[in-house]
Amino acid sequence: MESKVTPWEVKGNIDYDKLIKEFGVSAIDDKILQRIKKHTKELHPFLRRKIFFAHRDLNFILDQYEKGNKFFLYTGRAPSGPVHIGHLVPWLFTKWLQDKFDVELYFQFPDEEKYLFKDNLGWEDSQKYLQENMLDVIALGFDPKKTKFIIDTQHANLLYPEAIKVAKRITFSTVKAAFGMSNETNIGSIFYTAMQAVPAFLPSVLKKKEIPCLIPHAIDQDPHFRVSRDVIPKLGHYKPASIQCRFLPGLRGLEEDGKMSSSEAATAIYTTDDAKTIKNKINKHAFSGGKDTVEEHRKLGGNPEIDVSYQWLMFFEEDDKKLEKIYKEYTSGKLLSGELKALLIEKLTAFLLEHQKKRKDAAKNISKFIL
């Protein structure tokens, strides 16, 4: 399947090295990892494993940080369905950055985005998912003193007056090229990127002093920031920096589902799936890199590069040694596909049951997070 990566559609088996060139981002290399480590002491597994694989202007952020000028973090979630474990990836990393650098986070919920882009998503649905999705973010343990939720339709008084300043400097030609829009695109969708630009400088406006911005996000959102990075300095603010992750693949594997999709329940694990559902989905659907028979597998070993269970463990098994052991035993044939799946099920179930406990608790704390 030919791959495609836009903010509204990701399909196929994605070549991330090619994306680096196409999008014009910089690869995360050992040099920058060492520079980060100077401040964080240890590196998050998403960095060690190049799950966060690219960036824009991260050196500028570190320059400023080293001069005592702290940055703020900005990321977000467009409500359109239940949260799956793939969504958590950039947020988990954002939480780590918040803790390690002790910085503020502005978390945008653009509750109009998917409503505008999806014909079949009604306004009430969008608002229902907004409430649900906030619980998942809170459950990850963000510090409410340092974390502000921005909800586009509830904070339009703050966002719209700044969005028009961005919008004045972006033509239809530009969004047409960046997002593949056409004459049949609705005018809300055309305008939307201006609303996504605002949180990258809103704290500077609110605090009346310029604060650098670092945006951790999945690579598909890069076109928004590619456009807004050209505009934001014209408004007198720092050009926002960003750090990009690749996608958690869907259950059917990299070839079919380069990115997990909410809209296909059989390929995604939702944060609210119970233990039985997690087990069933993985056992039934997780694409295996194992051989067809036990004999063959013992002899030739499995292929972790295409095995969804192994790929997911790269995201969720934090212990490098354990992961290495799994790799060796799987490739050598000692570990069978079913056994590998069992390891993933155990890991993911423990993580999600804990998440669900915190998620239940989160409802009463929503108001603490809203800007």
Next chain:
Amino acid sequence: MESKVTPWEVKGNIDYDKLIKEFGVSAIDDKILQRIKKHTKELHPFLRRKIFFAHRDLNFILDQYEKGNKFFLYTGRAPSGPVHIGHLVPWLFTKWLQDKFDVELYFQFPDEEKYLFKDNLGWEDSQKYLQENMLDVIALGFDPKKTKFIIDTQHANLLYPEAIKVAKRITFSTVKAAFGMSNETNIGSIFYTAMQAVPAFLPSVLKKKEIPCLIPHAIDQDPHFRVSRDVIPKLGHYKPASIQCRFLPGLRGLEEDGKMSSSEAATAIYTTDDAKTIKNKINKHAFSGGKDTVEEHRKLGGNPEIDVSYQWLMFFEEDDKKLEKIYKEYTSGKLLSGELKALLIEKLTAFLLEHQKKRKDAAKNISKFIL
């Protein structure tokens, strides 16, 4: 000069009969005037003189009114410069409608519109004119108990969540055709018409009951409502009705300035012009329909159809008998151009000095009007 009428550009000598056909509005005829008069007892000079010359669905508004279902009024002003006497025309009529029908008025100040459409209008200018322009509206005597000002960037929390519902249903093709936009148009301008649509149904949203809407406006704004009238019923609201006026011509006359323009100081009388300035502008610039010499004028008479002073008196001299007398004496040659100008100067100066007094008083009342 070829004429052109869009919300952002009006030029040339406008053929209003042709506009009725082009825009697809209905002419104000004697039948509908009689129907209005049943309720208002008398007709405003702007109706008697067909200055308000066209409408959409005014019969629906009167049907509803007669059933006891009152409408609300919606009009507006996009701040971009000082208010001139041409701007007052639809507002004076709106005030009359408010008084006669005892209805609420929602007055929109889209403080982003001209900022988005004019390259050379900065944000601070737009905000300065917003404050200035509100004074002119208040000075006309609107009842603060029945009049609500909506300022787009200050009421974005109310407007934006509704604007996206409108925007989802309007494509770029539609705005391209309606407003003559191109690929080089900025995305804020493309979105803007959705913000102008909202006040036409916002009271129904706020009051949770459907209220018919009547929009008095100058004919150049019709493309906005032509587009939004298709969309608003899809959101479950009444299709807004409208009533359109022609423009007060600029000082250089109908041929040159079919519509008075703020940006050309020598062709406009501002509401803040002092008595001396009014006198000088009219004496110096007002295009005359009189003859070249007094002798010729006495013999052949002047032409009121092209005479700016007479045209303006049609807007500002409420007394039909006085106006008729002026018409007769001017066409017969009894009244000289200078004398006609003097009559206009007297009328307009009295009106504006009174306006300026009220305008001074208005500053302390702004907050009473803000929604």
